[in-house]
Amino acid sequence: MSAPNRPIVVAITGASGAVYGVRLLEVLVAAGHDVHLSISPSGQIVLKQEMELSVDLDRFEISDLRLESTGPGRITYHHYKNLMSPIASGSFLTGGMVICPCSGSTLGAVVHCVGENLIHRAADVHLKERRMLVLVPRETPLSMIQLENMKRAAEAGAIVLPAMPGFYHGARTIRDLVDFVVARICDQLGVENTLMKRWGTSKINLSGSH
Numbered sequence: 466m467s468a469p470n471r472p473i474v475v476a477i478t479g480a481s482g483a484v485y486g487v488r489l490l491e492v493l494v495a496a497g498h499d500v501h502l503s504i505s506p507s508g509q510i511v512l513k514q515e516m517e518l519s520v521d522l523d524r525f526e527i528s529d530l531r532l533e534s535t536g537p538g539r540i541t542y543h544h545y546k547n548l549m550s551p552i553a554s555g556s557f558l559t560g561g562m563v564i565c566p567c568s569g570s571t572l573g574a575v576v577h578c579v580g581e582n583l584i585h586r587a588a589d590v591h592l593k594e595r596r597m598l599v600l601v602p603r604e605t606p607l608s609m610i611q612l613e614n615m616k617r618a619a620e621a622g623a624i625v626l627p628a629m630p631g632f633y634h635g636a637r638t639i640r641d642l643v644d645f646v647v648a649r650i651c652d653q654l655g656v657e658n659t660l661m662k663r664w665g666t667s668k669i670n671l672s673g674s675h
Contacts, residue, residue: 471558471559471560472498472499472500472501472541472559472560473493473498473499473500473501473559473560473561473562473563473654473656474500474501474502474503474552474559474561474562474563474587474591475489475490475493475500475501475502475503475562475563475564475565476502476503476504476505476508476562476563476564476565476571476584476587476588477502477503477504477505477508477511477512477564477565477566478504478505478507478508478564478566478567478568478570478571478584479505479506479507479508479510479511479568479570479571480511480566480567480568480569480571480602480603480604481511481515481566481603481604482511482515482565482566482601482603482628483508483511483512483515483516483518483566484515484516484643485565485566485601485603485628485643485646485647485650486508486565486566487512487516487518487530487532488640488643488644488647489563489565489647489650489651490502490530490532490540491532491533491534492534492647492651492656492658492660493538493651493656494532494534494535494536494537494538494539494540495534495535495536495538496536496538496651496656496657496658497536497537497538498538498560498656499538499539499540499541500538500539500540500541501540501541501543501550501551501552501559502540502541502542502543503542503543503544503545503550503552503583503584503587504520504522504525504545505545505568505571505582505584506522506545507568507570509522511566512530518530518531522544522545523544525542525544527540527542543583544583545582545583545584546582546583547583548582548583548586550583550587552583552587552590553583553586553587553590554590555590555593555594559591559596560596560597560654560655561591561596561597561598561599561653561654562587562588562591562596562597562598562599563598563599563601563650563654564584564588564598564599564600564601565599565601565628565650566601566602566603566628567600567601567602567603568602569602569604569611569614571584571585572600572602572611572614572615572618573610573614575588575589575592575598575600575618575623576614576617576618576621588623592621592622592623595622597624597653597654598622598623598624599623599624599626599650599653599654600615600618600623600624600625600626601626601627601628601646601650602615602625602627602628603627603628624653626646626649626650626653628646629646630642630643630645630646631645633662633664634661634662634663635662641661644660644661645660645661647660648660648661
């Protein structure tokens with residue numbers, strides 16, 4: 466569960482499903498959480514292809530993500546090559562990290578401690594410090610190698626949370642399906658949310674964006 470008043474690290478990598486990462490940012494900021502964000506080059510490409518968001522990793526502006534909701538939380542950006550970033554050190558206290566979406570190559574790098582960029586390093590830090598690390602893969606079908614990497618990640622202490630939206634909450638729109646996955650991520654982090662109808666309850670919308 467996310468430690469109170471500690472920032473949350475979010476990384477967007479090159480799997481399909483960039484909308485999950487962007488929506489997660491909106492929800493965390495709206496809930497008052499500070500976020501430390503990093504985006505891989507492949508994540509940049511997917512943001513452009515799937516959401517028509519042109520993000521410059523070298524001259525990043527939060528406005529480039531066109532977040533629909535704002536709040537008391539703040540977003541601090543870290544270039545994926547900046548291994549001197551605070552989130553590369555275990556001494557920088559966080560409430561957890563989410564890689565959303567998490568590409569197969571990023572999953573492999575995390576599992577095998579490759580540490581080629583800041584995202585890999587930050588994930589390694591969260592595992593070694595026994596902090597929450599949520600990996601959100603979005604791939605189908607899965608190869609035996611990917612399944613084995615997910616197994617190893619879970620054994621190392623990560624939460625493997627595939628972007629598999631449910632339908633029991635009365636989903637009517639794509640946003641409903643996205644919010645289901647984001648709600649499950651927030652549940653793991655201990656971030657209160659009302660993004661979806663829970664079993665036996667009625668839906669209350671946190672953001673008012675529907």
